[in-house]
Amino acid sequence: MPQAASNPAGGVAAASPWDGxxxxxxxxxxxxxxxxxxxxxxxxxxxxxxxxxxxxxxxxxxxxxxxxxxxxxxxxxxxxxxxxxxxxxxxxxxxxxxLPDQVHGHLYCVACGATWEIRPETGAAIVDALAADLGFDVDLSHVTISGRCQTCRD
Amino acid sequence: MPQAASNPAGGVAAASPWDGxxxxxxxxxxxxxxxxxxxxxxxxxxxxxxxxxxxxxxxxxxxxxxxxxxxxxxxxxxxxxxxxxxxxxxxxxxxxxxLPDQVHGHLYCVACGATWEIRPETGAAIVDALAADLGFDVDLSHVTISGRCQTCRD
DNA sequence: CACCCTAGCGCAAGACGTTGCAATAGCGCA
DNA sequence: TGCGCTATTGCAACGTCTTGCGCTAGGGTG
CATH class of the missing domain: 1.10.10.10 (Winged helix-like DNA-binding domain superfamily/Winged helix DNA-binding domain)
Structure with missing residues (x-):
């Protein structure tokens, strides 16, 4: 189970993570x-x-x-x-x-169909809340949470 | 689109929500x-x-x-x-x-396969966090969030 | 009680994912 | 360069869920 690349390859242009x-x-x-x-x-x-x-x-x-x-x-x-x-x-x-540079959660608006990313800080707060509650180590990125976005709530 | 029953039926035994x-x-x-x-x-x-x-x-x-x-x-x-x-x-x-008496979220442990309910207070905290962030009105009950339970983290 | 309107049913087909298996083809090695 | 081991492929079949369609039958009405 390899780790994320640390980009060796002493290349020229900005190496794409895919190159190796x-x-x-x-x-x-x-x-x-x-x-x-x-x-x-x-x-x-x-x-x-x-x-x-x-x-x-x-x-x-x-x-x-x-x-x-x-x-x-x-x-x-x-x-x-x-x-x-x-x-x-x-x-x-x-x-x-x-290429999940930073793991983030997703929100889906059931009304308009748009998807939004949960800001890292907010995501962290959620993870912390669940860690404190049940000791769970949550992976927020695995699912898309549904709801209604601000605009569609009205 | 009907509302949740308010149990009229002036019945005898505790009426099941299914009765009507x-x-x-x-x-x-x-x-x-x-x-x-x-x-x-x-x-x-x-x-x-x-x-x-x-x-x-x-x-x-x-x-x-x-x-x-x-x-x-x-x-x-x-x-x-x-x-x-x-x-x-x-x-x-x-x-x-x-019969979702109270809407609650679910956690799934990818290691042991067990599922857990998110406590109402914790769920509320999550909902609040997202409401404050993006103004989202989240429905936590629609998806099961994955992660590792306390026991499996070790 | 018979009649009619239409909600609901079963079927068949299709989209999305997964899995077992035999044949193929990377690629490390001599 | 050629050989052999075994990771991968493609097929086929299955499981889950959805959808369109013609026929059936629930149940309100006269």
Whole structure:
């Protein structure tokens, strides 16, 4: 279970966290396949949130033969490397956070459908509250909490 | 969209919230069918949390011809009446809270698989924190938050 | 009590995820 | 460079949940 990259590679331009993936995989006895390259290429231009379905679609644009199971399995591997993080949207659908620099929670407005990020300080307060209550070590990023945003409450 | 029952019925024994369902449905122009009766009978003995799958299975025990779509649709109706409340478990699976007397959030320990209820006060603190931050009116009960319980953290 | 309107039912198909298995192909090694 | 081990792939089938559609039957009405 590798740690997040600390960017060696003595490169020139600002190295993308994705640059060393192939080597990192191989270093762990895993393999660098065309399918994985395709998915990583797609993820490269998707810093943010994406649904699994959308990723599969984008991969298929580049490689007609892309199979869902392969994408899901590769995402699992990338998650082990800390490159993506999965969660569940309001409908329970799979959702991926690409390159989670800082883990954050999400809010979904059931009225307007917009999603919002929980500010780190607020998230920390929530985590602390649950730690104090039940001693739970909560991972807020795994789920999207539903509710109504300020505008829609009126 | 009816409100929660206020238990009239001037009955004898402590009336179950389920007792008036048939009448309540009819009063709204909806119907009381054998399929709905079956589901309500099952729910009656299930105060707590149940997955949709489990409900379907239990209904089928009583009526071999039970169809998933009917169960899901009936649950939607019952939710409108405030008799059940649905949410999504850690795997994104549908989960129902029967007779949600007080709305509460849930925690799931990814290590041991146990689930815990968030105490009302703690839940309120979380809701308040998000209200103060983004003005969000959060519905904590819709999702199960993941993490590690005190025991599993060690 | 028979009639009619329409809510609800069962079916079939589809979207999203997961899993077992046999065949394929990375890639480390000689 | 060629070989062999085994990580991965793609398929197929399954489980969960949703949706469209034509037929059925609940139940209010005359």
């Amino acid at each position: 993936v192939a080597e990192r995989l191989r270093a762990s006895g895993l393999r660098w396949t065309p399918q994985r390259r395709t998915l990583v290429d797609v993820l490269r231009e998707h810093e943010g949130h994406v649904t699994a379905t959308e990723l599969i679609a984008r991969c298929r644009e580049r490689d007609q033969t892309t199979t869902p199971s392969t994408v899901y399995r590769t995402l699992d591997v990338l998650e082990d490397f800390g490159l993506v993080r999965h969660g569940h949207g309001p409908g329970g659908r799979e959702e991926y956070h690409v | 369902v048939a009448e309540r449905l009819r009063a709204s122009g909806l119907r009381w069918t054998p399929q709905r009766r079956t589901l309500v009978d099952v729910l009656r003995e299930h105060e707590g949390h149940v997955t949709a799958t489990e409900l379907i299975a239990r209904c089928r025990e009583r009526d071999q011809t039970t169809t998933p779509s009917t169960v899901y649709r009936t649950l939607d109706v019952l939710e409108d009446f405030g008799l059940v409340r649905h949410g999504h478990g850690p795997g994104g699976r549908e989960e129902y809270h029967v």
